[in-house]
Amino acid sequence: MTPRVKALLQLALLRRAWAKAEPEDPDLAGVAATVDRVWRSPDHPRLLTAEPRYARQFQLMYGALAPAGLAAGGPHRAALAEATAGDFLTPRRKSPFLHLETRYYAELAGVPHRLADYPELYRISRLAAHTDERPIAELDVCNVTHTVFHLADFGFRAPGLDGADLAHARDRVHRLTEECVRRGEWDLTAKLVLAQYCLGLDPLSTPSGAAGLRLLAEVQTPDGALPGRSATDRAAADANPVAFFRASYQSTLVVALATVVLLHRAPAEPALGGAR
Incomplete structure (x- = not known):
């Protein structure tokens, strides 16, 4: 499950960059449609927690990379709420790299945090x-x-x-x-x-x-x-x-x-x- 989740998160990252760089590019449509379909699926969030070590980080990334049309709803909202509960968005027991990655996706998701x-x-x-x-x-x-x-x-x-x-x-x-x-x-x-x-x-x-x-x-x-x-x-x-x-x-x-x-x-x- 973990490689599948990582591949889909990477595809969503590509969609975001492509939409920022060339929003009218017709070749973007296929990538955007795939990401939109996955992010609307009620079955996808369970894949994020298949490997407990990565679950909250994957949930955070999933929420941060949601297509703009899903900002007000969709399965990613519950996953994001679960990821950001407790002290996850603090420096506690994070390596410097994980601290930086968490800061980046928390900011992208627009959620409050206490990171450096x-x-x-x-x-x-x-x-x-x-x-x-x-x-x-x-x-x-x-x-x-x-x-x-x-x-x-x-x-x-x-x-x-x-x-x-x-x-x-x-x-x-x-x-x-x-x-x-x-x-x-x-x-x-x-x-x-x-x-x-x-x-x-x-x-x-x-x-x-x-x-x-x-x-x-x-x-x-x-x-x-x-x-x-x-x-x-x-x-x-x-x-x-x-x-x-x-x-x-x-x-x-x-x-x-x-x-x-x-x-x-x-x-x-x-x-x-x-x-x-």
Whole structure:
């Protein structure tokens, strides 16, 4: 159940970015219809709690990513109320990354919280703590990129970093991009290309970003899919449609998300302020 829930949440995230970037794009309709159907289904909320460790975080994301037409009703409202009960929207026993992710989706859902503000959450992140003396391989790419995504609302606002902090984040993302391109990590490369954009860089112009985009273009199939997460973790040549989907959906969604954001290229909105 957990991979299914994650895939649908990622699809809803793509729908949100696509609607912000190109709301009149006719190709958005199919994605929007799928998300709308799932979010209206009374059966979907039970999938969110199939794995207790992730239940409240999934419920929060489900509520935050609900299509605008469901804002006043729908099954997501009950799930959101359950997720935000008690002390979940406080810093209590949260890792720095979970604290930041919770803050982002609580704000997106429009619910009150007692979480730290974005500058403080960056200062305690693994990305900020990484020093020049430590190997770049110590950094987890997903942790780094999602830290940047949440700070920058996936490219729709400035990340709120400047001076040494911005230079530090750009350097780590650039070096990680080089490493992932070298290893043929398609999914991670797509995330890092988008992270470069979120940090105010143009991935078409940076050496690592351009190399990453070339890598992704070379392996993309004619229908737009990425045939797996990496050169060593790709769908078998004789994979049936279900097996191919399981191998490819993650990378394909990330590339689609990066594409709609990079092609949008609207001026970033100001970074959001302190805790509420």
